[in-house]
Amino acid sequence: MIKVGIVGATGYTGIELVRLLYAHPEAEISAITSRSEAGRPLSALVPNFFALSHLIFQEPSLDVLTQCDLVFFATPNGTAMKMTPELLNAGVRVIDLAADFRIKDIATWEKWYAQTHACPNLVAEAVYGLPELNREAIKQARLVANPGCYPTSVILGLLPLLEKQLVDPTCLIADTKSGVSGAGRAANVATLHAEVSENFKAYGVSGHRHQPEISAILNSVCSAEPAQVTFVPHLLPMNRGIHATLYAFATNQTEDLTELYRERYNGELFVTILDSGMHPETRAVRGTNQCVISVNRVSKQQIVVLSVIDNLVKGAAGQAIHNMNLMYDLPEGMGIEATGLLP
Amino acid sequence: MIKVGIVGATGYTGIELVRLLYAHPEAEISAITSRSEAGRPLSALVPNFFALSHLIFQEPSLDVLTQCDLVFFATPNGTAMKMTPELLNAGVRVIDLAADFRIKDIATWEKWYAQTHACPNLVAEAVYGLPELNREAIKQARLVANPGCYPTSVILGLLPLLEKQLVDPTCLIADTKSGVSGAGRAANVATLHAEVSENFKAYGVSGHRHQPEISAILNSVCSAEPAQVTFVPHLLPMNRGIHATLYAFATNQTEDLTELYRERYNGELFVTILDSGMHPETRAVRGTNQCVISVNRVSKQQIVVLSVIDNLVKGAAGQAIHNMNLMYDLPEGMGIEATGLLP
Amino acid sequence: MIKVGIVGATGYTGIELVRLLYAHPEAEISAITSRSEAGRPLSALVPNFFALSHLIFQEPSLDVLTQCDLVFFATPNGTAMKMTPELLNAGVRVIDLAADFRIKDIATWEKWYAQTHACPNLVAEAVYGLPELNREAIKQARLVANPGCYPTSVILGLLPLLEKQLVDPTCLIADTKSGVSGAGRAANVATLHAEVSENFKAYGVSGHRHQPEISAILNSVCSAEPAQVTFVPHLLPMNRGIHATLYAFATNQTEDLTELYRERYNGELFVTILDSGMHPETRAVRGTNQCVISVNRVSKQQIVVLSVIDNLVKGAAGQAIHNMNLMYDLPEGMGIEATGLLP
């Protein structure tokens, strides 16, 4: 049994980690920590955790966490980087679900996250935890930077086109839509039911932190010109799910794109390619670790890719457990193969 | 492995049966049938069933169904009663998720369901499949009448009070609220998103089929006067979940009711009693087989019981599998112990 | 033109007052105040107020407010009582949409609102602003206590039965359900979209402030025994609307109740009585000042009344304007006769 600790199990991502790890046959939750809730049982905060009344929040101390084999950080940006060096030194492996280790360029990171990085040297070591891209490196990693939710849906949707250089990389558009759980469980007028329901809007049109993350990863697979992505996120009046609608301009007009995608993701447990003309829907992946994609040539030049994930699973907790399975040489799907809940 | 057949896997209850049985370690789905969809794969109708493309709808013939050990009917009322006699004769056990075998009094049944019963003799044999009430009989049953969704939440909420004769049985009120999946997956203006969302209303105030079902079961546990229940259902602008708010008038004012409920349901895997003053919520049981209850004495005379279930799980498919587990002497919780999905 | 001031126009009730008063032909919004937002335009907080960019929040000073003819308080409980004495002295009339003047018994008020009342003598003078009950007194009032949202729906639903002594007043049940806008626009985890949507629960089962308000008003119309109301509120996964399901036990079993209600509310612009057996729905009154009711005798003894309002209109801002119309001898429906928005 892998002894895992979860730092910050009070938000939706942390709750989802607990839900999935509780049912994982090879993991055992040894510690959950929260500075504000230390001493309280998890079940007092989360009404669906009847069976988990034994989990009590502890202070996030090194004493507690170094007794784990693996620590997940489901914390605000800037928390994991402060504790990670000591945890790694103590032989504990780390998966950060926040953004501290996702962007290799420190200056870019510091600009977007408006803070000084506490351990830039570890950024170089960290592996970007997208199994479909970095499987072998993840297996060996001490430190995994779990991808952002939007980046997961966008990168998986564009990867085959960019790897094969079939589209103009300087002119990519990602029109993305997310359920409101992505904004977290903090008290906030903007995410009240009466503000979000029966409403739809874009946000961050002048810039969003996931844009540099997406660009950096896509650049790493483009041989020639740097990838330029216009990224416009929108807030959906629902809780779970991301839908990315991706626009790219074809430089080659004959390739069978669906076939290409199926080859690229052949054997991948968590990527499903629909026939062209079909429409993936977010509810089909609710509660699951799946990314479902269709790729469509809508005119000679224009390619439209539709890509959906559950932002809390494939976009966060599920992918983190996929990474854990890889790091501990377990079957990749262990604990994360549930069928979606419909309706 | 138990070979199971599902008649009518096109509605929400049938879909939920497939979802749960697919993950059940001791059951195998041998056949799904649908007159209208015969020949089509299930995954074409249900976008979350990627991994189930091998399940193809067949005609609901005896040839197909008699090869099963157990057949679930997730059909409109009046279907199961037509096929059940021959299935039982062929040695196949049956769990009906519709209402054909729930009401022992044939005249009452025929009045409320507006049809002639096809096999009244089997009604007498059928066991009402509420494990918390009829566990031993279910274990031996050939034919189980799976309880209605509203009745499950109401009966579990009132049972301890009536068994102990602590309230006036002639003056019970069940104010119940259900998510819209209870109305099924048929095309219907009344259940369109644009009719249901941002709306709330009662329905059936002049009479609802679940009222005689509730009364009959409650009567069976009252020694003296017959139980009389005023039953008012309401439609919630959400998909899953039932909340029953139950009002009863105490004849005894000293009993510790929470303690009483905990004793009554001691050892029950799927009933959780909260402390008095706490409020069960439907999302806590979403996707689970739990019934969560709190019992509150709000004045000398007045008792208020709050009871929640997921109408598709504890109110239908999950309870049916619980019954199957009992019938086949499996651990009661097998395949139905998931934690709720939040949010 | 009546010059009106609105203290606290940052919440949903205040916003609704602005929306309705802006279109009112005989009222002019002279001042909106907010301590926290002073200096900011209203349109910066409320995206639907394009045309209202001239309304700038001011500090809630007496200088500003005494220039109005009428001041509405859409503030937290305990604010209006501090400013009202001076406003009345300056000849300004006051309508308080909070609870400061609703309960005549000061001890009861202080217990439920956990503060000392600042002007108990004015409580006696204040008129409870339910036009269907207190029309003549409202016309003469300097100070109106606008009813609570739940009390409006419950009192209008029970009034005819109690006035005519047709039911047992000691045994009334109000099972009420409210949209989340009733909880206000403050940052709060409990009212986040991800907490409220796809969820339903009761709250305040051990006591709610609207219970003594309802009891006091109902008592005032009962001749004999004091009214006792069991009041259980629930939170609906939607924004606007209250549905009260009211249970009463008949002492007379022959009266035509629908006829009785139609007589009682004959000529009332804002109460509509449906035929027995029909189900009022909250969307039918969305954005309107209507209360729609059906009254149903479901058994010899049991009466079920269904009553719906829009909590922000008939339950708050609309009723306040109705009161203003009465106080200034305007046509009662002026400015509040819109048809509901469907869907």
Next chain:
Amino acid sequence: MIKVGIVGATGYTGIELVRLLYAHPEAEISAITSRSEAGRPLSALVPNFFALSHLIFQEPSLDVLTQCDLVFFATPNGTAMKMTPELLNAGVRVIDLAADFRIKDIATWEKWYAQTHACPNLVAEAVYGLPELNREAIKQARLVANPGCYPTSVILGLLPLLEKQLVDPTCLIADTKSGVSGAGRAANVATLHAEVSENFKAYGVSGHRHQPEISAILNSVCSAEPAQVTFVPHLLPMNRGIHATLYAFATNQTEDLTELYRERYNGELFVTILDSGMHPETRAVRGTNQCVISVNRVSKQQIVVLSVIDNLVKGAAGQAIHNMNLMYDLPEGMGIEATGLLP
């Protein structure tokens, strides 16, 4: 008073026409017709129409409709074209809210609507009823083709850029999202609450009828190359509102775009231009005839326009009444100047 008839007042668009026209000071609803509902009162179908019980559906006969000054068609595509010639001959003016007269090229129309056009000659005469584009022609028109909902939001969002030739017209992208009321009030599994809520998906990625309508109008304002629009619609889990996210590639990089839009729509009552960087939201226009737009230069080349409307008002009934006001020389805003309902 203008005597108006409404053919097909059973759907959401027709209901919205009734709601708005009922409050219009210069219009009087003389007739509502519906083949299926003839003889029934409108209020039996639409629970918010208390005050409209005098409106009874009639058969859609010429006898009835020729007594009107103006007839609105809120019918399925293909209905208006059959009755329009005779109505015009009888001196009745016509506004068609369906698509029969929107596309000048008959072959294109017949391909997308899969029927033979009944009166191609009238298509040439019909004026496309977008007041911001065709104001003068509308004033004189006998026959107005009311624009589609998506086209209204897209065309208003792109018009200034194309008229000034500031972007590449061959490479426009319209990623659009609509509430479900756009799909109508017919019984349909795909628009059930349990299918739509907590879900998001694209549809029509391989082609949608609004694409040729948009292209044709945009072409008419482009001087040089024909406009090519990639159009991808999505279904939102809400009832009202369209959000168009529009991507265009700048050919000029210095123009102040917000200023340009404000000049273009100067004096327009129903177009509001927000500052760049702001995000229009659908709830801000709920129930209103507004189109709210922001235009953003997100990189040297890339322009992103955000445009919102209420699909049933500015996208249908409200714009139709705006056209009526123009045709009868009334103040443009008469009857359609309401403030949005929030929340």
